[in-house]
Amino acid sequence: MTDASRSQALPVVVLKSGRDKSVRARHPRLFAGAIKQIDGRPKDGSIVDVCTNSGEWLARGVINQQAQTAVRLLTWEQNEVVDESFWKHRVQQAIQRRQHDPLLKNTDAQRLIFSESDGLPGVIADNYAGHIVMQLSTLAALNARAALQDALIEVVSPRSIEEHADEERMRFEHVHASAPISALHGVAPAENVEIVENGLRFAVDLAKGQKTGFYLDQRENRARLARYCAGITVLNEFAYTASFGVVAATAGATRVVNVDSSAEALRVGELNARLLGPTETELQFVASDAFVDLRTRRAAGEQYDLVILDPPKFAHSPEQVERAARAYKDLNRIGLLLVRPGGLLATFSCSGVVDAALFQKVIFSAAVEARRDVQIVERFTQASDHPVLVTFPEAEYLKGLLCRIL
């Protein structure tokens, strides 16, 4: 059977007339609203062809009629067959690209696969010193599990592969996880894994940590922020395992206060501080709600040379943007009031729906309310192993500003 005749046998999703723009623009998500009819009765999880109302072939993907994104588009090449070797090839390519990335040379912890940005919708794979944590959140990804796993074994020879359920994303896709954590290959570490990033050791709790264990997306920002840290005091809010705090200590900060609501994360943070070895830096770990902590410090008249605000996602959907913007503004108003005149605020948002322009407006409002002049001195984004495909700008989620507070 030739490729062409095989593809002809696939069920066909026919678009409403005039609704072909996003598919032609190679956007990897096709929403149910654009579909006129579906021929060939595909079961959810099947490979389908996508055609215009007049029968022109446009793309091929995996259908899931339970989900808002009815088709996850995988290829715009009519000859490309979506089979086991397709998935393997995509995994190989994603990993090869990272092997040639100069920004990833100084670490043994990287994101190997970043979903749509690597042509693998719903597939996340992070490598922690040979231990891979994979998250599969679309039906397309779940059905390809075995091929993805084989490809990772072939290309990386990992010590272990575990699948962690990303429940929020899975709910959104109407797919289910059999267990929160499933062992797929090898033996995952019982204890924390130790990774090295830019010469610094970090403990990562794969089993109980947040996301896949460590915020790899902040790698480059940690290095950039370190340059400001010699001889200064730092308040690191939403510290998680204190990665920014540890980097600041190495760079010569005199005192670093790490605040997070998760005592468990802070325990790993303390371990990270110990991995530093002897240090002059006074490192503190405070388990507290950051909003309460900031207000208490403000009331006590505390001042820091650098305040870091790296909160969790405030907005999960466009409807939540307005409320999230207010929350970011309130947080940043108090944060910047805790910076001594001439000091710095490093502030982040990982809400994809709050874009960089809106985030800057939020900081503007916070500055006006706090009656402080604020200069932007650097702009931050996600690390290069979390690239943004230009046809899928939604992949850009992390943004940050380094501000000088006058």
Ligand code: SAH
């Ligand atoms: N800066 C960290 C990542 C922060 S992720 C790093 O580079 O590793 C967001 C963190 O905010 C998580 O650790 C989470 O436990 C914490 N968090 C969530 N809500 C919080 C709250 N209300 N107060 C304090 N911490 C909170």
